Amino acid sequence: MHDPLRPTFERDVPEIDVATLLERIVAALNSEDGGLPHRRAGHHLMIWLPKSEQHLWSPWLHLDVNENEERPGTARLFGRFTPAPNMWTALMFTYLVLGVLALAGGIFGYSQHLVGESPWGLWVIPACAFVAVFIPLASRAGQALAKEQMGLLSGVIERALPASHRS
Structure with a gap:
């Protein structure tokens, strides 16, 4: 499944085992x-x-180094770029708040309708949906700003790979 908030990559490294590749990456x-x-x-x-180079949009790279199931004894890299943990928490909290507000707006609007008033509370639902749709668009903008930093993070991994597998 494609996740626009967290770009991923996967790579097979057939000439090296997991432990050796992990050692090379940690050394790099x-x-x-x-x-x-x-x-x-x-x-x-x-x-x-490093803290001195971080911005609001700075990414983190989560990297899993596992054995390639198709070729035992060789490694497979799986990397995922994510927002910094504090940004990820804020993002998920924002979605939670939007969901609660939409639910409350729906309940309030339905209550207004039941007592014969104008159900203006229902307008909260599309407003929350609009904000929720805006978040992935803001994420795309942040990824564009962080493209160079994503290159720095993945560049260290590239240097750790055997020469025959570098991009």
């Missing part, structure tokens, strides 16, 4: 020349930009 992330802040949990890495 820790290097003095172009390393990036990161956290590792098993085969999952979270990579972000």
Whole structure:
């Protein structure tokens, strides 16, 4: 499924096993020349930009390094760019608030209708829907602004790959 809020990529790396690839990626992330802040949990890495380079639209890269099921003993990368955790939380909270407001507007508008008043409360529903549709559009704008930063994040991974698999 395509997720416009979180661009993804997947890549097979057939000449290298999972443990070796993870070591190479972590070494690249820790290097003095172009390393990036990161956290590792098993085969999952979270990579972000240094605080001095971060903006509201700055992405994080979540990277999973797993064994390729079709070719045992080789690695498969799965990467997903996401908003920073605080932005992701704010985004989900915004959707929650919009849903609650739309529900409350629907209940209030229906109550108005039942007592014979003009059900202006129902106008909250399309207003919330409009704002909800605007969020993915704002996400696209943020991704356009963050394109260079996404390149920096994925560039570190590229440097860790065997030369025969670099783009």
